[in-house]
Amino acid sequence: MSEKQKKTSVNSVQQFGSLIDDAFLTIDGDLTIKEINGACIRLLGENLIGSSLSDKLIYNNLDTEVETCITSGSIIEFSTTPKINQYRHMIGRILPLSDGRLAVLLMDMTLQHNIEKMRRDFVANVSHELRSPLTSLLGFVETMRNNLEMEQSVRESFLKIMDEEANRMSRLIDDLLSLSRVEIEEHIAPSGQVSVKEAVKSAIDALAYRADTSKHKIEFNDVRKNTEQTSQIRGDLDEIIEVFHNLLDNALKYSYPSTTIDVSLSENQTGNLVLAIKNNGDGIDEKHIPRLTERFYRVDKGRSRQMGGTGLGLAIVKHIINKHRGQLFIRSKPKHETVFEVHLPYFSDPN
Numbered sequence: 001m002s003e004k005q006k007k008t009s010v011n012s013v014q015q016f017g018s019l020i021d022d023a024f025l026t027i028d029g030d031l032t033i034k035e036i037n038g039a040c041i042r043l044l045g046e047n048l049i050g051s052s053l054s055d056k057l058i059y060n061n062l063d064t065e066v067e068t069c070i071t072s073g074s075i076i077e078f079s080t081t082p083k084i085n086q087y088r089h090m091i092g093r094i095l096p097l098s099d100g101r102l103a104v105l106l107m108d109m110t111l112q113h114n115i116e117k118m119r120r121d122f123v124a125n126v127s128h129e130l131r132s133p134l135t136s137l138l139g140f141v142e143t144m145r146n147n148l149e150m151e152q153s154v155r156e157s158f159l160k161i162m163d164e165e166a167n168r169m170s171r172l173i174d175d176l177l178s179l180s181r182v183e184i185e186e187h188i189a190p191s192g193q194v195s196v197k198e199a200v201k202s203a204i205d206a207l208a209y210r211a212d213t214s215k216h217k218i219e220f221n222d223v224r225k226n227t228e229q230t231s232q233i234r235g236d237l238d239e240i241i242e243v244f245h246n247l248l249d250n251a252l253k254y255s256y257p258s259t260t261i262d263v264s265l266s267e268n269q270t271g272n273l274v275l276a277i278k279n280n281g282d283g284i285d286e287k288h289i290p291r292l293t294e295r296f297y298r299v300d301k302g303r304s305r306q307m308g309g310t311g312l313g314l315a316i317v318k319h320i321i322n323k324h325r326g327q328l329f330i331r332s333k334p335k336h337e338t339v340f341e342v343h344l345p346y347f348s349d350p351n
């Protein structure tokens with residue numbers, strides 16, 4: 001290859017390669033890397049020129065693929081992972097060039113791979129969560145059908161369980177629909193005005209009977225300085241109530257009976273509204289906290305399920321708060337107070 005040709009080819013890889021986010025490089029027949037674009041360093045690491053591509057990728061038969069590519073003269077495709085970051089997933093394509101070198105394109109498929117994995121996990125979780133109550137219902141139907149002489153009291157207790165299981169399925173479907181609705185509209189910030197106090201009171205009223213039954217006391221304090229001027233936030237009333245309701249429902253479920261749940265309104269340093277819900281229970285180990293808003297994530301699956309939980313409550317909370325351009329903070333330790341804080345911007349439309 002003449003010097004002029006070499007210069008042109010180096011320029012083309014760098015120039016065309018700078019247009020794409022994927023790694024684009026050339027190698028010779030023994031896999032030595034000759035030219036690279038900027039993305040190669042990000043995806044494969046430093047000091048690439050002169051090294052072997054097979055040292056940079058986790059793929060056993062790269063030399064065989066290259067040989068096939070040269071002899072067949074056609075594009076070869078393979079899936080691989082870079083050695084410097086084994087969480088990345090790539091699709092590679094090798095194309096033989098007329099001067100004996102080979103052009104290699106490595107497309108970063110990590111995002112697609114993770115989305116696909118999330119979708120598969122989600123379908124598996126939903127199926128599992130629906131199957132458990134359904135199996136139980138079918139079992140009771142079968143037992144009752146085979147025992148027509150069943151005692152009235154046994155029959156009543158079976159029907160009670162069947163009723164609970166059917167309600168659990170119905171709640172799960174409601175929560176899934178709620179989650180999907182909020183997710184679809186998450187990018188559209190709500191335009192209405194919501195009275196925060198009204199929303200808090202509505203959530204407390206809705207759970208008052210439950211709190212009474214478990215002998216919980218719910219204390220509400222508004223410690224903001226100028227509550228008259230700053231009582232409205234930009235939002236959707238039903239969704240804000242849903243956030244407060246879910247957090248209060250958790251506080252009741254996961255705290256010790258006969259304890260006090262503190263609900264307070266205050267402001268943070270940037271002047272945003274802060275709703276804090278504090279409760280005393282077993283608390284949450286630090287390692288679980290970042291995962292609590294994942295769909296179906298429960299610290300103690302058995303216990304939460306026993307209480308009728310689907311593990312979607314906090315996922316819904318997170319998406320509604322995102323939609324309202326707010327933030328959720330969780331603080332807890334085992335055997336310590338648990339605090340869920342919702343930070344929301346006030347309504348500040350000059351019109």
Ligand SMILES: Nc1ncnc2c1ncn2[C@@H]1O[C@H](COP(=O)(O)OP(=O)(O)OP(=O)(O)O)[C@@H](O)[C@H]1O
Pocket residue numbers: 175246250251253254255279281283284292297298299300304305308309310311312313314315338
């Ligand atoms: N106040 C709290 N104290 C201790 N643990 C909590 C608290 N709130 C939530 N958790 C933990 O976070 C998990 C997820 O909560 P989330 O509200 O998403 O689901 P759930 O309450 O189990 O079911 P659902 O809300 O869908 O009925 C719970 O299962 C529980 O382990």
Ligand SMILES: [Mg+2]
Pocket residue numbers: 246249250309313314
């Ligand atoms: Mg919950």
